Amino acid sequence: MGGIELKKGLLWLVALFLLIGSLSVFAAKRNSNLIVIITPSHDNPFFKAEAVGAEARAKELGYQTLTLIHNDDANKQNELFDTAIARRAAAIICDNAGADATIAPVRRAKAAGIPAFLVDREINATGLAVAQIVSNNYQGAKLGGEEFVRLMGEKGKYVELVGKESDTNAGIRSKGYHEVIDQYPDLKLVARQSANWSQTEAFSKMESIIQANKDIKGVICGNDTMAMGAMAALKAAGMGHVIVVGFDGSNDVRDSILRGEIKATVLQPAYRIAQLAVEQADRYLRTGSTGEREKQLKDCILINKANANKLETFMLKN
Amino acid sequence: MQRIFRMERIKFLKAGLGAILLLALAALLSSCRLYTVVRLEKNADAGQEVKVYFDNNAFDADKYVDAIWEKKVVPYILAKAVDVRLVIPELKKGTDAAGSKYGIRDSAEGSPWNFIVKGRGRIVAVHTVSRNGTVDLDLPPYDNQPDLKIQIGPVIKGTSIRDTLNFISFDDFENQIEFARLANAFNLRIYNQILSKLNFESLKDKEVEFDGTFTADGSGALMIVPVRVAPVGGGE
Numbered sequence: 001m002g003g004i005e006l007k008k009g010l011l012w013l014v015a016l017f018l019l020i021g022s023l024s025v026f027a028a029k030r031n032s033n034l035i036v037i038i039t040p041s042h043d044n045p046f047f048k049a050e051a052v053g054a055e056a057r058a059k060e061l062g063y064q065t066l067t068l069i070h071n072d073d074a075n076k077q078n079e080l081f082d083t084a085i086a087r088r089a090a091a092i093i094c095d096n097a098g099a100d101a102t103i104a105p106v107r108r109a110k111a112a113g114i115p116a117f118l119v120d121r122e123i124n125a126t127g128l129a130v131a132q133i134v135s136n137n138y139q140g141a142k143l144g145g146e147e148f149v150r151l152m153g154e155k156g157k158y159v160e161l162v163g164k165e166s167d168t169n170a171g172i173r174s175k176g177y178h179e180v181i182d183q184y185p186d187l188k189l190v191a192r193q194s195a196n197w198s199q200t201e202a203f204s205k206m207e208s209i210i211q212a213n214k215d216i217k218g219v220i221c222g223n224d225t226m227a228m229g230a231m232a233a234l235k236a237a238g239m240g241h242v243i244v245v246g247f248d249g250s251n252d253v254r255d256s257i258l259r260g261e262i263k264a265t266v267l268q269p270a271y272r273i274a275q276l277a278v279e280q281a282d283r284y285l286r287t288g289s290t291g292e293r294e295k296q297l298k299d300c301i302l303i304n305k306a307n308a309n310k311l312e313t314f315m316l317k318n
Numbered sequence: 319m320q321r322i323f324r325m326e327r328i329k330f331l332k333a334g335l336g337a338i339l340l341l342a343l344a345a346l347l348s349s350c351r352l353y354t355v356v357r358l359e360k361n362a363d364a365g366q367e368v369k370v371y372f373d374n375n376a377f378d379a380d381k382y383v384d385a386i387w388e389k390k391v392v393p394y395i396l397a398k399a400v401d402v403r404l405v406i407p408e409l410k411k412g413t414d415a416a417g418s419k420y421g422i423r424d425s426a427e428g429s430p431w432n433f434i435v436k437g438r439g440r441i442v443a444v445h446t447v448s449r450n451g452t453v454d455l456d457l458p459p460y461d462n463q464p465d466l467k468i469q470i471g472p473v474i475k476g477t478s479i480r481d482t483l484n485f486i487s488f489d490d491f492e493n494q495i496e497f498a499r500l501a502n503a504f505n506l507r508i509y510n511q512i513l514s515k516l517n518f519e520s521l522k523d524k525e526v527e528f529d530g531t532f533t534a535d536g537s538g539a540l541m542i543v544p545v546r547v548a549p550v551g552g553g554e
């Protein structure tokens with residue numbers, strides 16, 4: 001009598017428990033309307049554009065947003081992922097702090113039922129993030145390299161300023177430049193130094209390089225801030241005619257190109273990539289699929305005098 | 319509480335239990351897809367002062383290309399090639415118009431359109447001053463005006479061969495450098511095996527047939543990378 005009652009009661013409890021359990025797997029995806037956006041420091045306008053682009057699109061699509069900064073610190077990034085998981089975010093949009101270090105937090109998010117969408121930089125694993133929308137830095141560097149070769153008339157002495165050595169993109173861009181330039185034996189590299197992505201460092205490095213090489217014809221730089229520093233040093237030395245090429249597509253370099261100083265740069269469509277990640281997140285949350293492959297390579301665009309006036313905050317207006 | 323255990327409720331419960339169990343199982347399974355971890359070699363090139371984090375010399379792009387070139391790449395391009403005279407007028411209307419009709423691209427946005435084309439024309443100019451050598455081709459009806467360019471090397475630009483092949487995807491490669499090395503290996507093979515063996519100077523004013531690919535850059539100009547180019551009638 002009582003035993004049967006008890007059994008029935010247990011059965012009821014087990015069923016209820018399973019029901020709650022099964023629902024909770026979906027609940028993580030369903031029950032919050034928050035998109036968490038994680039990027040490096042906004043001191044760099046490129047990452048700011050990324051965060052702003054993602055935020056704006058998410059709000060347009062009816063999501064709440066939370067924008068966080070990891071400062072390229074993997075431990076900090078771990079904490080931020082945990083925050084997103086605790087807040088039961090609908091999705092995470094992230095420009096990550098390291099190709100290896102980001103695998104674990106993305107895996108944790110996935111286990112918690114929170115889809116991650118990576119922008120700009122790839123991680124060394126597939127099957128964890130729903131999408132990796134990667135800036136094709138290598139292709140961009142080849143574009144910049146080809147324009148540099150063209151401007152140099154395929155011959156002459158040149159200098160290369162490389163970014164921070166610990167940064168993947170410094171290596172990728174340098175490799176892309178050389179991939180192109182090294183096919184032209186009449187282009188002679190007379191100095192190759194790291195200026196750590198910094199404008200002031202590029203200025204002082206360039207000053208000393210000029211002392212020993214009055215006859216340089218061009219300078220190719222791993223990013224725009226270094227190109228600005230190099231250009232300033234060249235102008236100060238009365239060598240403003242030297243061909244300078246940068247990388248990023250910042251508004252500063254755009255203005256320099258329009259003034260006829262720096263000759264070209266390469267735009268990474270940061271703003272658009274971030275928006276695209278949000279659009280794919282939205283589609284994934286609504287339909288269960290982004291309709292795209294996980295790893296998507298987004299090409300960079302050459303910016304020179306012909307199109308610089310259409311560039312605004314890492315976006316090319318048509 | 320007593321009311322909960324009424325008979326019909328229990329029947330309902332038993333029927334529902336199986337469904338709930340299945341649902342729970344499906345939900346749990348759906349969240350554990352297999353993943354693969356891709357290892358990257360972190361090696362510093364001794365001859366370089368800048369370390370390239372993404373360098374992985376385990377991937378031999380030339381070998382990869384050699385393995386698929388004759389078997390897959392060439393047959394694919396020969397089978398898919400569209401007469402270039404159909405593509406050019408579409409391109410004049412706009413890249414997207416031409417692309418949606420004849421083009422190939424990896425995703426809906428952020429990647430350019432690529433095309434696989436074939437044709438026959440007369441070489442009206444040979445440009446070898448630049449290491450990125452080209453020939454100008456006039457298509458029939460002949461008017462001595464160039465309608466397109468074919469890249470003849472030794473430097474071949476772009477990634478159009480790689481990007482027109484539907485059996486090659488970025489997903490299958492460790493990173494963007496490997497993917498780029500693959501594109502370079504295609505271009506290198508084309509120069510070494512095909513273009514370096516032809517004397518284009520002597521082919522000026524002669525007719526050639528070609529099959530190849532190009533990436534639309536929005537300018538309306540065609541810069542073709544040939545996988546096959548031969549004098550018409552085989553006479554050189």
